[in-house]
Amino acid sequence: MIPLYFYLLVAAALFSMGVYGVLARRNAVAILMSIELMLNSVNLNLVAFWRYLAPDALNGQAFAVVVFAVAAAEAAVGLALIISIYRNRETVVAEDINMLKW
């Protein structure tokens, strides 16, 4: 078998890429995509752990499905928010949406 940590590494790498994307991307949609990446990496983690540590229980799978649902909902809401902001501010650059400040 492929050792577990292979999967974990991949998930970690994906997660890091996602973090990088969230912190460094200009476009708000790209940030959302990065967030999706993070969520998916989490999914990968979950499934890996499920398969290797407790294949008989359904917890891992169920949790992964929940994460999917949440990711989907969150993406929908996030995109809706971005569209709303775009309609008001004509921009989707995250840096420029800084009104809620001192």
Add this chain to the structure above:
Amino acid sequence: MTIDLKFLVWLIPLPPLLAFFTILLFTRGSKVLSDIVAVGAMLTTFVIAWFVLIQAVFFTPHLGENPITSQFVWLSLGPSIETSFKTGTLIDPVGAVLLFFVPLTALMIFIYSTGYMASGSYWTALVEHGRPELALDHVEHERADHPEHTNEDDPNASAGHGHDKVIYDSAGRRIVKFDATIWKARFMAFISLFAGAMLLLSVADNLLLLFVGWEIMGACSYLLIGFWHNRIYPDEPDRITPAKAAIKAFMTTRVGDVFMLIGIAWLYSFTGTLSFREIFSEEVLHTMAATPALPSFGIGLSVAGAIGLLLFIGTIGKSAQFPLHTWLPDAMEGPTPVSAMIHAATMVSAGVYLLIRMFPLLSAGWTEGGPLTVPMTAMAVIGSFTALFSATIALAQRDVKKVLAYSTISQLGFMVAALGIGAYVAAVFHLMTHAIFKALLFMGSGSIIHSVEHGEEHAHHHGHHFEHSFDAQDMFNMGGLWSRIPVTAWTFLIGGLALSGFPFVTAGFWSKDEILADAFAHVPVVFYVLAFSAFLTAFYTMRQIGLTFAGAPRTHAAEDATQTDWRMNLPLIILAFFAITAGWIGIPAALNPLGINPFHEFVGGTLLEHPETLPFNWFPMLTSIVVALLGLGVGWAVYVRKPLAAGEVDPLKRTLGPLYTLFQNKYYMDQLYEGSFVRFFAWFSKTVVYEWIDRGLIDGLLHFIARGTEWLAFRNKDFDTYVVNGAGDELAEGVGNLGEAFKYVQSGRIQQYLAVAAAGLLMLAGVFVWAFFLR
């Protein structure tokens, strides 16, 4: 009979006192009613007093040992009756003598007053303060509105006749219709109070009640001397106004009174009583004479001596002895009946009466023929000095009343000196006779002045020049009155002869002679001084009579003088009778058809030890006769044989030269007192006490404290505002600044927030790993 008498004695002072209140409260609207009340009350008193007198003299043996007394507790003091203060009445021989002449003279003066106050035009309300033109307006108003003033005033008229004045203010509004009736009624009320107080003093059995009567008389003299209270003398700037004369009288006598009060307090505290009978017992007097007054100083003054001196000072004030005599001549500013009242019948007599009463105390430690005690020495010195001193002043006076005033002072000096040398009975005798003939003389002078005033108005109405400041009292404006006012003249002559001591037929002779006899026997120096004073007395009396009555009238006023009415004449006549006969009761034993001197026997019984009867000595008797006749003779020669013509200068002035001026100005004592005491105390009170001490020092201190507190308060406010408050403000500001500095964290940039969150998470993870896995 004695039981009734005790209560009757209480009734003696009562009617005039009640008359005072009755007139003031009820009858002040009517002169007639007030006169009736006053005279009626006095008449009642007179009847009761003489009834008691007769009972005491003829039906009470040994009055001295068994006087008529009655007492009650006036003030509860301390736990028992013994320590409480009792007051009451006492009629002993001396008291009986007073009961003789006080109601008599007072009654005469009352009757006289009803006539005196019916006319006279002193009721002017002059206007001061820069509006003399209004005064003339008023006078013109008055002259236009009212008819000519007549001599005889209808006592039933309540308005008009020039006594009720109407005063207008600058807008022409009538301010007041001045009603003179109320004042005429008040006069009778005041003299009633006066008489009541004197009688109270006469029947008192203790020193406190005596003092009460004494002071009330002082207050009455103030009210009466100042009776013409709104009178001023714009033409005579040196003349004292009645208002000021009243104050002068009151204050000068008050000086004596405060000393007397100390004496009374001392006596009371030392002996525990003020009752005469209790003080004048052997043991008490002996103790007082033996105890030194000031233990730590020991000047040789005993308690009796000290108290005696203090009481004597009271007499110096009240009886106008040197140096407290200056009030009496100025008291002539009051209406003449007042002068008669004060200076003859009552007030000044009260001073001498006090000394007579307190004689056992004053002479405690003295035996006849032995050395005089301290108070007696003081009395002898001051009395004889005053007698001479004021006799000299009387020589140079122009005012008829002033001569009599100084004469009174002089005669009182006689009495005081008499007591000083121990001539007890002589002093009482002279007190009695003096009261009678002096009252006569004063009333006579008032009669003269009234007559001259009427003459003045008569002359004025007949077109003669109206002098604003015609002095009706100046003897140099009189003359030739003998034929014009005979009743006054004859009675005045009799009084004058009595004063001079005309031999044998006048009361004054016998009393004065007794004093001289006693003086000659005991203290010859006093004898010579008094004898010389007697000479001067006779001289100035004859001068007075000569200037007033003899020769031709020197002014138109004197020319038109008319005799006064019966109300003023009757008392003169009655008193003239007594001025002649009263002395016969005290004819010395050697000359007396009865073989004894009844007066001496009677009065001498007052003292514990009957005073000795002096053996008769012809020298003093001869001296009395000689000085009297000599003085009268010289006066007659100068003023009657060649009477003064109008405008002529007093011949005495030529003789005495500068001495005359000195006498006339009363040795400048008034100015001395005014300059030293009066001005000093006015300055002292105003500047030192009020401005320096009260306002400057005490209030200054208070204000300083207040300002200091205020300064402190403001500093506190500053501290509060800047420090305390400031600290709070600073703190708030600091916090704000901190917030300002930190606010930049909230940049609104999401990725920043996420980065911070990620960093934080990493740190936490690190800490987590470190905490759980690396330790």
Add this chain to the structure above:
Amino acid sequence: MDFIRANLLTLILFSPLFGALLVLILPKGNKGLARWTALLFSLIPFVLSLFMWQWFLAAPCHAIAEQACFEQQATWFPLLNSTYHIGLDGISLTMVLLTTLLTPLAIIISFSIEERVNLYMFLFLLLEMGMLGVFMSLDLLLFFVFWEFGLVPMYFLINIWGSANRQYASFKFFIYTMAGSLGLLLSIQLIGLMMHTFDIPELMRTWPGYQGSVIGIDVNVIKNVAFWLFTIAFAIKVPVWPFHTWLPDAHTEAPTAGSMILAGVLLKLGAYGFLRLVLPLFPGPAHNFAPVLAVLAMLAIVLGAFASFAQTDFKRLVAYSSVNHMGFVVLAIAAAAWVGMNGQGNSAYQTDAIIALNGAVLQMFNHGLSAAAMFALVGVIYDRLHTRDLTQMGGLWVVAPIYGGILVFTSMASLGLPGLNGFVSEFLVVRGVWPIGSGSTAIFTLMTAISMLGLLFTGAYILKAIRMVLHGPLNLNAVEMAHGRSLEITTRETIALAPLLVLFVVIGVFPNWLVDVINATVTRMLS
């Protein structure tokens, strides 16, 4: 009737309060209603006090330390052990009579007040309650409450209805008196703390002999401190020279009736405090301080007379005369303090001290009457002329003969003319104080002698006032200033003065109806 008799003092004390509250809610436009209501409610205590007097004579109580008359006690502050304890003896009886007599008269005089009558009468009745409370109270805290209570209405009376300088005068009066009262409060607290009671009769029995300490301080130290604080508080009120300078200002600027009550009653609060509290509670320090007090009394008599003589303001002249008269009271108190109370002191002079204190209490009563009358008379003139300047007056006797007569009569009473009331008390004081002490302690004798100078000048200033107001030619300026109004005294004012005038004579001629009561109490006090 039984109810009245059982609660007599409370009724007397609080009926003015009811009146005050009632007057406050009366409609403001109707001045007459307010005035007559106030008068009615001030007459109630007066009538009650007449009854009180009669009942007292029937069953007198002369030693408060043992038994006080009409005693009432109720709980007030149980935690502090302070009760509502009131009662009378001969001295407080006299003072209560004075207060309840003077207040209606002052209110009658106040009928000439035109502004804010309701408030005025309210304050006046409250003032009466305060004064009565001081005289009646037998509890230290209660005493203090009423003592301070009387200050506030007086302040407002002067401040609102006074004359030109009223702000300064009312402020000075209030602060000065209150400053003294602070010490009083502190001492009372200390005493209460130590003895666990504020009851005066009890303290009279236990405090002088108490030994011990509280909060680490020895009781003797506290006694000395308390004595001085008490003394200063009362000395300011009497007033003892040199704490007297508030008096001329306050009396002069106060409205007429205010001055009447100030001089008539409020000054007596201080003297009463001395008699009731200082002398019985602090016999030792009082004895030591007595000679100094005598000197101060003499200074009050003499300097008060001089200052009065210097005045050209009629009211200020009369105000200083109060300093002068109260000096006699203080002199007698000093003598009594030196002799000592309750047989603890020098009994050789006991009779003299009794006489002196009799004089003091009688002088308090007499001066109350004559000062009130004098201020009322000054007020009559001020009412018409709106000036108190004596130089603007003169010769008024012609246009106001009745007023002049009453003024002269009252002046005679004020200067102590024998036959009238002032003399009796002054004589008793002089007689009582003169012999006290001997040799080195002859200070009392010396002070009495020097005080005679003051007595001399008493005559001077009174006669000066009479001369400047009544004598001389009529000063038309005065008439102009009256604007056509008659200068003569009105019937109302005469009615207000009449009882006082009658009392002058009655007390002067037959004083024993009063002196007997005073004497019995004083004798018990000093023996």
